[in-house]
Amino acid sequence: MDIRKLTTDDFEACMTLSEYAFQFVLNEEQVEKRREEFNSHNVLGVYEDGQVGAKLQIIPFQTYIQGRSFAMGGIAGVATWPEYRRKGWVAGLLKSALEEMNRNKQSISFLHPFSFAFYRKYGWETYVEFKNYKLSTDQLPAKKATSGTLRRGNPELSVLKEVYDTYAERYNGTLSRNDAWWENSVYAKKGSQRAVYYDEAGLPQGYVLYDVKERKFTIGEMVHLNEEARQGLWTFIANHDSMIDEVTLKAPANDTLAFQLDNPRIQQEVTPYFMARIVSVEQFIS
Structure with missing residues (x-):
């Protein structure tokens, strides 16, 4: 060979x-x-x-x-x-x-395997999974007034990176993204619309990348660093209720959205996603 x-x-x-x-x-x-x-x-x-x-x-x-x-x-x-x-x-x-x-x-x-069984033979195993959510507009989290500000538009990449990097450190398996990855794999694939939530002091605390088409609000990525930012982003999404019939998004497997809803009987599905393996135990531990 x-x-x-x-x-x-x-x-x-x-x-x-x-x-x-x-x-x-x-x-x-x-x-x-x-x-x-x-x-x-x-x-x-x-x-x-x-x-x-x-x-x-x-x-x-x-x-x-x-x-x-x-x-x-x-x-x-x-x-x-x-x-x-x-x-x-x-x-x-x-x-x-x-x-x-x-x-x-x-x-x-x-x-990202075409077959989990195939790559298991070579030492990779299921590592990342995520939740798929689908909510009708009457199932969305309740609108709440917050002290911050939601700004829709085209924020500087540095603003999103600041929020994402702080968020990503809290999870296992998230990527440290360079500018090229943001441009080619985030902006290009996760929605053409962007909105950022700023707290009362003017500091960015969350963002959402999304598209609105054919009465569907598709969230490509939503990141929030605290409860206030989460409420602010969901209120912004809920304010589209006259334009949309449903909202879809992917979230971490341990996401607790259902606990924050008046009616938690929403459509949610856990999807196995990535596999991982340690290449060198010595290097990994050290």
Whole structure:
């Protein structure tokens, strides 16, 4: 098995394989963004007959665990051409990836599995799950007056980062986000509308990223640092009641929204999401 570190010269071959395996087609602008990301990732591939037959990417991240930041390798883009499957190539790539992450002192690894059973064989296990909520407008938290101010618009990224970083440290498995991740994976995917809650002193204490379409309020991300901010954000959402019929959102698995409702009989579903494994026990403990 000829496993190599891939370079920018292999980008087109990898992109063609990804589009085939994951059944998508990117436009020119999206391809260029992927090219930029490719250059910052650690990409391994199996060569066969002079071409890339299988590949995976190791994306460098920092993740919070017990309030501390850990170097994490995110496994992504695992794909093999159909004619080369069932040859143990992915197993070989995962072994090489673990060795590579160990050398780079990435003591923990996350991935989003196509099959939990498949990756369990290689040491990853279910780590992150989240709640999916769907509420009708008459089920929303009661509107409450707060002493702060809600500002809708396009806040500076530094404002959202300040709130998110304080919030993220409280959870295990949250990412420490750089500017590129905010632009490409948060702003681009979690809603085109933004609103920030500021306390009486003018300090940001929470925000919501969302979209309102076809009488649905879709929350891509809602972060609040205290109860006042939570009430302020939900009051803002409830003030859309003449425009919407339902609200949907994803929340941490330990979220307590149901306890804050007059009628807790709402639709909620727990979804297993990410898997994780320790790459190096020695590095992780130290």
